[in-house]
Amino acid sequence: MVLPHAAVETPVFMPVGTQATVKAIPQHLLEELGAQIILGNTYHLYLRPGHELIRKLGGLHRFMSWPRAMLTDSGGFQVFSLSDLRKVTEDGVQFRSHLDGSSHFFSPEHSIDVQIALGADILMAFDECTEYPADYARARKSLDLTLRWAQRSKDHFEAHQQERPWPDAFAGQTQSLFGIVQGGMFPDLRREAAERLVEMDFPGYAIGGLSVGEPRALTREIIEATLPLLPADKPRYVMGVGYPEEIVEYAAMGVDMMDCVLPTRAARHGLLFTSEGRLNIKNRRFAEDQGPLDPECRCMVCARYSRAYLRHLFVTQELLGAVLNTLHNLAFYLDTMESVRDAIELGVLPALLARVRVRNTDAAARQL
Amino acid sequence: MVLPHAAVETPVFMPVGTQATVKAIPQHLLEELGAQIILGNTYHLYLRPGHELIRKLGGLHRFMSWPRAMLTDSGGFQVFSLSDLRKVTEDGVQFRSHLDGSSHFFSPEHSIDVQIALGADILMAFDECTEYPADYARARKSLDLTLRWAQRSKDHFEAHQQERPWPDAFAGQTQSLFGIVQGGMFPDLRREAAERLVEMDFPGYAIGGLSVGEPRALTREIIEATLPLLPADKPRYVMGVGYPEEIVEYAAMGVDMMDCVLPTRAARHGLLFTSEGRLNIKNRRFAEDQGPLDPECRCMVCARYSRAYLRHLFVTQELLGAVLNTLHNLAFYLDTMESVRDAIELGVLPALLARVRVRNTDAAARQL
Numbered sequence: 001m002v003l004p005h006a007a008v009e010t011p012v013f014m015p016v017g018t019q020a021t022v023k024a025i026p027q028h029l030l031e032e033l034g035a036q037i038i039l040g041n042t043y044h045l046y047l048r049p050g051h052e053l054i055r056k057l058g059g060l061h062r063f064m065s066w067p068r069a070m071l072t073d074s075g076g077f078q079v080f081s082l083s084d085l086r087k088v089t090e091d092g093v094q095f096r097s098h099l100d101g102s103s104h105f106f107s108p109e110h111s112i113d114v115q116i117a118l119g120a121d122i123l124m125a126f127d128e129c130t131e132y133p134a135d136y137a138r139a140r141k142s143l144d145l146t147l148r149w150a151q152r153s154k155d156h157f158e159a160h161q162q163e164r165p166w167p168d169a170f171a172g173q174t175q176s177l178f179g180i181v182q183g184g185m186f187p188d189l190r191r192e193a194a195e196r197l198v199e200m201d202f203p204g205y206a207i208g209g210l211s212v213g214e215p216r217a218l219t220r221e222i223i224e225a226t227l228p229l230l231p232a233d234k235p236r237y238v239m240g241v242g243y244p245e246e247i248v249e250y251a252a253m254g255v256d257m258m259d260c261v262l263p264t265r266a267a268r269h270g271l272l273f274t275s276e277g278r279l280n281i282k283n284r285r286f287a288e289d290q291g292p293l294d295p296e297c298r299c300m301v302c303a304r305y306s307r308a309y310l311r312h313l314f315v316t317q318e319l320l321g322a323v324l325n326t327l328h329n330l331a332f333y334l335d336t337m338e339s340v341r342d343a344i345e346l347g348v349l350p351a352l353l354a355r356v357r358v359r360n361t362d363a364a365a366r367q368l
Numbered sequence: 369m370v371l372p373h374a375a376v377e378t379p380v381f382m383p384v385g386t387q388a389t390v391k392a393i394p395q396h397l398l399e400e401l402g403a404q405i406i407l408g409n410t411y412h413l414y415l416r417p418g419h420e421l422i423r424k425l426g427g428l429h430r431f432m433s434w435p436r437a438m439l440t441d442s443g444g445f446q447v448f449s450l451s452d453l454r455k456v457t458e459d460g461v462q463f464r465s466h467l468d469g470s471s472h473f474f475s476p477e478h479s480i481d482v483q484i485a486l487g488a489d490i491l492m493a494f495d496e497c498t499e500y501p502a503d504y505a506r507a508r509k510s511l512d513l514t515l516r517w518a519q520r521s522k523d524h525f526e527a528h529q530q531e532r533p534w535p536d537a538f539a540g541q542t543q544s545l546f547g548i549v550q551g552g553m554f555p556d557l558r559r560e561a562a563e564r565l566v567e568m569d570f571p572g573y574a575i576g577g578l579s580v581g582e583p584r585a586l587t588r589e590i591i592e593a594t595l596p597l598l599p600a601d602k603p604r605y606v607m608g609v610g611y612p613e614e615i616v617e618y619a620a621m622g623v624d625m626m627d628c629v630l631p632t633r634a635a636r637h638g639l640l641f642t643s644e645g646r647l648n649i650k651n652r653r654f655a656e657d658q659g660p661l662d663p664e665c666r667c668m669v670c671a672r673y674s675r676a677y678l679r680h681l682f683v684t685q686e687l688l689g690a691v692l693n694t695l696h697n698l699a700f701y702l703d704t705m706e707s708v709r710d711a712i713e714l715g716v717l718p719a720l721l722a723r724v725r726v727r728n729t730d731a732a733a734r735q736l
Contacts (some may be wrong), residue, residue, distance in 0.1 A: 020680060024687035026695075028668065049655065049680045057658060057676055065672045287417065290425060300396065304433045308425055312388060312417045319392035319690055327394075 001235055001256070003121035004166070004173040005061060006069040008036045010235065011251035011344075013337040014071060014259040015330055019044045020054075020064040023264050024323045025330070027065050032300070033327070034334050037069035037121070039259045042114050043078030046104075047097055051117035059119030059165035071122040071259075073239075074111045074153075074180075077129045077208075088128065090145070108152040112160065112177070119165040120175065124206065125153035127180040132212040139184030146182045147196050153177065154200055178204040178237060185218055187225040194229035204235035211240040211260075220249070227254055244273050244336050245360045251340045252353050263333045267325035270314045273332045277363025281325065286311040299331030369603055369624070371489035372534070372541040373429060374437040376404045378603065379619035379712075381705040382439060382627040383698055387412045388422075388432040391632050392690045393698070395433055400668070401695070402702050405437035405489070407627045410482050411446030414472075415465055419485040427487030427533030439490040439627075441607075442479045442521075442548075445497045445576075456496065458513070476520040480528065480545070487533040488543065492574065493521035495548040500580040507552030514550045515564050521545065522568055546572040546605065553586055555593040562597035572603035579608040579628075588617070595622055612641050612704050613728045619708045620721050631701045635693035638682045641700045645731025649693065654679040667699030 001008045015022045015030070018041045022030055030038070040060055045051060057063050061070060076093075079086060083095035092107030111126035126149050130142040157177045164175055179202035183189030190207075197205060207226050210219050223238055230236050237257035238250055247258050263273065270281040274294035279286075281293075289307035301310075301324045313321030343352040369376040383390045383398070385406045390398055398406070408428055413419060425431050429438060444461075447454060451463035460475030479494035494517050498510040525545045532543055547570035551557030558575075565573060575594050578587050591606055598604050605625035606618055615626050631641065638649040642662035647654075649661075657675035669678075669692045681689030711720040 019684045019686055020677070021686050021688040024691065026668075026688065026691060027672065048684055049676075053656065053676075056656065057674070063674075063677055063680075065674075065677065288421065288424065300394075304395065306425070306431075306433075308417075308421075309388070309431055309433065312431075316387045316416055318387055318389050319687060320389040320394065322687055323392065323394060323691060 003037075003069045003176070004170040005067065005121050006036065008069050009341055010256040011337060011340055012036055012257055013247060013333050014039045014257060015333075016041075016259055016261045016264060017064070017066075017070075018261075019048065020060060022326075022330070023268070024319075024326045029300075029327065030066075030330075031068070033331050034338065035068070035330070037071060037257075038066065040070060040072045040118060040120060041078060042072045042075035042111060042118065043082065043106075045072075045118060046075060046114050047099055051114040055117035055119070055165045059117075061119060061166075069122075070120040071257075072115045072118050072120040072124065074124040074126040075106055075114065076111070076127045077240075079106055080129050080131075088145075090148075092126075108149040109156040112153050112156045113163075116157070116160055116163050116175065117165065122204065123157065123175055123177045125150045125177060125179050125202075127182055127208055129212065130182050130184045130209045132185070132209075132214045134184045136184075136186060136189075139182075139186055139189055143183045143189050143193055146180065147193065150179050150197060151200060154179075154202070176203045178202055178206050178235070180206045180208040180239070181226055181230070182209045183226075184209065185214060185222060187222070190222060190226045191229055194226055198229075198231065202234075204237060205230045206237040206239050206257075208239045210238065211242065216242075216246070220246075223250060223253060223255065244333060245356055247333070248336060248340055248353065248356045251337065252349055263329035264326050267329040268322045270321075270325065272310075272325060273329055275359065277360075277366060281307065281310050281314050283311070293328055294332070297328065297332060297335070299328055299335070301325075301328040301331070371405075371437045371544070372538040373435065373489050374404065376437050377709055378624040379705060379708055380404055380625055381615060381701050382407045382625060383701075384409075384627055384629045384632060385432070385434075385438075386629075387416065388428060390694075390698070391636070392687075392694045397668075397695065398434075398698075399436070401699050402706065403436070403698070405439060405625075406434065408438060408440045408486060408488060409446060410440045410443035410479060410486065411450065411474075413440075413486060414443060414482050415467055419482040423485035423487070423533045427485075429487060429534075437490075438488040439625075440483045440486050440488040440492065442492040442494040443474055443482065444479070444495045445608075447474055448497050448499070456513075458516075460494075476517040477524040480521050480524045481531075484525070484528055484531050484543065485533065490572065491525065491543055491545045493518045493545060493547050493570075495550055495576055497580065498550050498552045498577045500553070500577075500582050502552045504552075504554055504557075507550075507554055507557055511551045511557050511561055514548065515561065518547050518565060519568060522547075522570070544571045546570055546574050546603070548574045548576040548607070549594055549598070550577045552577065553582060553590060555590070558590060558594045559597055562594055566597075566599065570602075572605060573598045574605040574607050574625075576607045578606065579610065584610075584614070588614075591618060591621060591623065612701060613724055615701070616704060616708055616721065616724045619705065620717055631697035632694050635697040636690045638689075638693065640678075640693060641697055643727065645728075645734060649675065649678050649682050649689075651679070661696055662700070665696065665700060665703070667696055667703070669693075669696040669699070 082098040086095040108126040115123040127146040179197040181193040275296040286307040292302040343349040454463035476494040483491040495514040547565040643664040654675040660670040711717040
């Protein structure tokens with residue numbers, strides 16, 4: 001996937017950098033970890049420091065000193081999950097800031113304006129993330145709104161894309177706007193959404209509205225039903241997933257891009273992902289454990305620090321605990337995805353998948 | 369200064385690593401910053417994770433993966449400043465933990481036992497840090513206790529130093545125990561303390577009981593009065609100082625070692641030290657400032673990030689703000705001390721001092 005700021009090898013996992021930072025991690029360490037593309041949150045950046053300020057300072061890449069690729073979401077998900085007193089109309093969403101209660105309005109046009117100002121390589125259409133559970137009538141209505149908003153997002157983007165904060169760089173390359181498939185947990189609505197979006201002709205497509213509380217088998221079912229309806233020669237992005245074993249499965253199914261707060265958020269709560277399964281570092285059994293977090297991991301944390309030390313940092317609530325735990329979890333996710341890319345290139349993906357599945361069964365057994 | 373784990377070039381500034389971490393900074397970045405020796409706090413490490421655990425895991429160096437030199441304080445200062453309900457007797461101090469109110473007792477012997485278990489290169493004698501203000505009678509009485517505790521610390525150290533957690537490493541080199549000069553703000557008591565400690569013959573000497581609330585001119589006066597009474601061929605360490613301009617002045621006076629929480633603690637509160645003076649990064653005037661924190665600084669933060677970005681991280685309370693601010697402040701302190709060492713070697717220390725003084729006058733004028 002060739003983007004203005006960088007070429008990205010897929011399938012790729014995108015660390016989440018909500019407020020212009022992947023929490024706790026300096027950008028040069030993100031680069032060392034091999035992060036190719038990170039995600040910024042439009043809702044948060046619109047509130048602080050404000051998209052006009054970021055535009056004025058040359059865009060989000062320059063503001064946070066991130067030279068590689070970047071994607072912004074539409075703000076829709078956060079408007080629905082974080083803000084109070086939101087009111088959805090055909091035109092857009094009126095909502096109150098989770099920070100100070102101030103009143104704001106996001107329409108597809110405004111979301112696109114904000115995203116153009118932020119200047120990420122990839123923008124997302126403004127959508128309504130259908131809640132779970134939602135009955136058929138509700139999912140139908142929500143989807144129709146999302147599809148109308150997708151067309152408005154696209155129209156507005158095409159009319160204003162030249163306003164990006166890096167107009168002359170990258171040999172005229174511009175931002176790309178992806179469409180988002182909604183439709184709740186109903187395969188026929190997902191099919192309709194995919195077909196209508198493909199007709200609109202986006203340069204990439206996302207499957208949204210997953211990881212909203214539904215059982216994981218259902219997540220997989222919806223991805224399986226929807227993915228083949230999206231063109232395989234364009235990037236296919238599943239938003240907000242998942243656990244390490246899931247991202248391998250989804251990548252094997254043909255998903256090109258995934259993002260999730262799980263590795264970073266779990267790290268700050270002491271939940272760490274390893275080749276031996278998950279572990280909670282605050283557990284007393286690690287108090288004297290001189291081994292690395294993950295004996296198979298080659299990250300800078302596993303190379304240098306013991307479980308006993310990481311437990312101490314967590315128990316004493318030291319900032320370094322959040323830094324090191326996040327570094328490891330991100331390394332685990334990014335290395336996992338790299339091994340998928342290697343396996344695809346070598347034609348041994350089925351073997352990798354089998355190994356991951358056995359490992360998960362073993363880990364589950366150990367945790368019994 | 370040749371220590372078991374490393375040779376240390378003096379004068380040296382020692383970052384404070386209270387709980388087995390210099391807050392927010394991974395050890396490999398501390399190494400990149402050029403930190404030669406860091407300080408661990410006996411009181412905190414005794415409470416968590418406990419000195420016996422650290423001994424069992426091979427000592428503090430190994431526990432936190434810090435291969436260079438390390439110094440532990442005696443725990444005395446924290447017992448007096450952090451804990452409640454402390455009761456001082458000839459034997460030692462009974463106190464309650466600031467964490468859970470549990471009752472503990474530190475004697476000179478126990479402090480030394482804990483420090484031997486931690487295994488730092490340099491240990492400090494257990495002292496009473498005389499409060500400020502203290503009248504002559506009180507300072508006299510406190511000093512006498514500190515001197516008796518110094519002898520007991522030394523006797524106990526000599527009897528037990530072989531119990532260090534790295535017995536066979538470093539060609540038989542052992543830990544060093546430094547004495548601490550107290551005596552309040554009374555030069556004659558400071559003189560007596562220095563003479564009595566020199567008679568006891570320690571391999572290094574510290575001036576303690578400063579930066580406890582006294583005016584800075586008085587701090588300097590006490591250092592000036594005491595320093596010449598300590599042998600110049602042994603390390604002379606002033607505890608708990610100071611601002612960047614002060615550490616240059618003290619180094620020029622002949623102080624070999626200093627430590628202070630100021631660069632790390634101030635960083636977490638957004639107070640940053642630069643060649644142009646201090647700045648508070650939360651100030652609105654930095655909101656659109658694309659320049660580096662300090663145009664003269666060559667640190668990894670100034671090379672990559674703008675004041676506008678650092679302000680955003682601070683305002684949004686992002687962990688990365690604490691990380692980057694701390695990196696810069698430590699770099700500023702360590703680079704300042706390196707420039708002192710270079711100036712000494714080149715015989716141009718007076719010129720450096722003059723430059724620092726002019727800079728401070730200018731900075732003070734700008735802040736009017």
